[in-house]
Amino acid sequence: MAKHEDTETFRKRLLEVATALIEEGGLDALSLREVARRAGVSHQTPYHHFGDRQAILAAIAAQGFDELGARIGGVTEASSARGTAQLLAAGKAYVAFALERPAHFRLMFRPEHVDLRHHPEALAAGQRAHAALEAVVRACVEDKTFRRADQGDAVTLTWALAHGLASLLLDGPLGLTAQTPEAREITADRALRLFRKLIEA
Amino acid sequence: MAKHEDTETFRKRLLEVATALIEEGGLDALSLREVARRAGVSHQTPYHHFGDRQAILAAIAAQGFDELGARIGGVTEASSARGTAQLLAAGKAYVAFALERPAHFRLMFRPEHVDLRHHPEALAAGQRAHAALEAVVRACVEDKTFRRADQGDAVTLTWALAHGLASLLLDGPLGLTAQTPEAREITADRALRLFRKLIEA
DNA sequence: CCCCCGAAGTAGACAGTGTCAAGGATGGCC
DNA sequence: GGCCATCCTTGACACTGTCTACTTCGGGGG
Numbered sequence: 001m002a003k004h005e006d007t008e009t010f011r012k013r014l015l016e017v018a019t020a021l022i023e024e025g026g027l028d029a030l031s032l033r034e035v036a037r038r039a040g041v042s043h044q045t046p047y048h049h050f051g052d053r054q055a056i057l058a059a060i061a062a063q064g065f066d067e068l069g070a071r072i073g074g075v076t077e078a079s080s081a082r083g084t085a086q087l088l089a090a091g092k093a094y095v096a097f098a099l100e101r102p103a104h105f106r107l108m109f110r111p112e113h114v115d116l117r118h119h120p121e122a123l124a125a126g127q128r129a130h131a132a133l134e135a136v137v138r139a140c141v142e143d144k145t146f147r148r149a150d151q152g153d154a155v156t157l158t159w160a161l162a163h164g165l166a167s168l169l170l171d172g173p174l175g176l177t178a179q180t181p182e183a184r185e186i187t188a189d190r191a192l193r194l195f196r197k198l199i200e201a
Numbered sequence: 202m203a204k205h206e207d208t209e210t211f212r213k214r215l216l217e218v219a220t221a222l223i224e225e226g227g228l229d230a231l232s233l234r235e236v237a238r239r240a241g242v243s244h245q246t247p248y249h250h251f252g253d254r255q256a257i258l259a260a261i262a263a264q265g266f267d268e269l270g271a272r273i274g275g276v277t278e279a280s281s282a283r284g285t286a287q288l289l290a291a292g293k294a295y296v297a298f299a300l301e302r303p304a305h306f307r308l309m310f311r312p313e314h315v316d317l318r319h320h321p322e323a324l325a326a327g328q329r330a331h332a333a334l335e336a337v338v339r340a341c342v343e344d345k346t347f348r349r350a351d352q353g354d355a356v357t358l359t360w361a362l363a364h365g366l367a368s369l370l371l372d373g374p375l376g377l378t379a380q381t382p383e384a385r386e387i388t389a390d391r392a393l394r395l396f397r398k399l400i401e402a
Numbered sequence: 403c404c405c406c407c408g409a410a411g412t413a414g415a416c417a418g419t420g421t422c423a424a425g426g427a428t429g430g431c432c
Numbered sequence: 433g434g435c436c437a438t439c440c441t442t443g444a445c446a447c448t449g450t451c452t453a454c455t456t457c458g459g460g461g462g
Contacts, residue, residue, distance in 0.1 A: 007409095007410080026312075026313035027313045028313055028314075031447080031448060031449080032448085032449070032450095033447080033448065033449080034448095041411075041412090042411060042412045042413075043412090043413090043449095044411075044412065044413080044450090045410080045411060045412080047449080047450075048409095048410070048411065048412095049410090052449080052450075053448095053449065053450090106313075109368065109369075109372045109373050110372065111227075111372050112227035112228045112229055112307075113229075116374070116377070117377070126374055127374070130374060150395055153391045153392050153394075153395040154395060156366075156375070156388065156391070156392045157362065157392045157395050157396060159365070159369065160361075160362055160365030160366040160369055160375075160392060161358070161361055161362045161365055162365065163365035163368060163369055163373065164360070164361030164362055164363065164364035164365025164366070164368065165357075165361040165365070167310065167364060167365065167368050168310075168360065168361055168364055171310045171311065171312050172310050172364065173317070173327055173328070173331060174357070176317070176318070187357065190354045190357070191354050191357045191358045191361060193354075194351055194354045194355060194358050195358060198399040198400060198402070199399060201399070201402045208438095208439080232418080232419060232420080233419085233420070233421095234418080234419065234420080235419095242440075242441090243440060243441045243442075244419095244420095244441090244442090245421090245440075245441065245442080246439080246440060246441080248420080248421075248422095249438095249439070249440065249441095250439090253420080253421075254419095254420065254421090
């Protein structure tokens with residue numbers, strides 16, 4: 001049992017090394033061989049633990065979905081905010097996650113690296129994160145004049161907006177315009193506030 | 202001169218082969234060597250024409266930005282639509298482009314494959330596309346009750362929404378839910394229409 | 403006690419890749 | 433004719449993911 005724990009923490013360490021590598025040099029700077037080198041083991045050991053390259057990436061993606069879900073879920077518990085303020089907070093949480101964990105975020109939406117259909121664990125984590133977002137949006141929108149049929153669309157709309165902001169800031173031209181973390185946060189904040197204003201009207 | 206044209210069309214052919222490869226097997230299924238093989242030339246010829254791997258990808262991305270800009274620009278010329286209808290059309294054009302040219306779209310927003318800062322041609326094409334979108338949004342929004350300061354945010358907001366929809370449908374869970382092209386178009390359409398409704402209010 | 407077996411880790415090989423370096427053709431220009 | 437730039441080829445190198453086979457070792461049943 002103690003042994004099992006050791007291998008478990010070893011897996012975790014491999015994941016950390018891999019994450020660090022991605023954050024340093026981008027997604028294609030990650031090689032299992034380099035991970036092995038940094039972990040001080042043979043080039044084949046990571047393969048032994050994870051099966052193949054996709055599996056280790058999928059594990060990182062699953063971590064990411066878990067954290068994203070937790071951040072969004074945390075919004076509803078922070079009782080200070082209510083109504084559209086929660087919606088705003090959820091959007092900000094989404095963007096903040098992407099900017100603070102770029103390696104995770106990218107992996108979560110790069111099917112050529114991680115095909116979620118082949119990694120049910122990561123897929124399930126993704127669905128939990130989505131459910132968290134959906135809860136926030138529905139809670140905020142159900143008492144408004146939204147027709148019931150529009151509520152699902154409101155979830156999609158909010159999600160797409162947050163995801164688009166995150167993507168454009170991280171990998172798109174928006175990130176070239178706003179280079180510092182503060183500038184990026186401001187850009188996201190302004191767009192999200194405008195969105196809130198539109199919803200309240 | 203005739204010779205120069207030949208090399209020009211040859212470059213184009215290489216780009217087509219590369220694009221086809223990406224659309225078949227994903228981004229990492231593209232290798233310059235495979236491109237060379239399919240074009241019936243030596244493994245080094247593409248390198249000779251484009252410099253390195255990034256350059257050929259940047260050329261594809263530039264093509265993509267050009268087409269995207271043209272599609273968005275086409276919206277303002279189609280005189281049938283006015284006001285928020287134009288905005289809706291631009292959003293649909295953005296999503297349609299992503300779904301019909303997935304290889305191009307992905308490349309345009311994957312800095313680990315193409316760093317736009319190192320490829321001014323692609324960067325300029327991207328700015329033109331952005332300008333086209335900005336024109337549509339501003340034209341639609343300037344006569345509303347938007348304060349001037351909010352207009353820039355409205356551009357960001359619209360862009361992020363379209364981009365998020367496209368990304369989620371192409372590479373995210375939304376694409377797993379809506380698998381057929383029709384279903385995806387419907388999903389995007391519903392979200393965009395809700396957005397229009399919010400703006401009109 | 404010994405043996406054996408499964409799990410963890412190692413080592414070597416293979417095909418494939420991007421890239422570098424050098425050489426061969428070829429056609430226009432002085 | 434001689435020359436040179438351009439296009440293209442060939443050969444090599446280091447690196448990658450993956451496959452296969454080999455060692456090592458700790459714990460449970462004969």
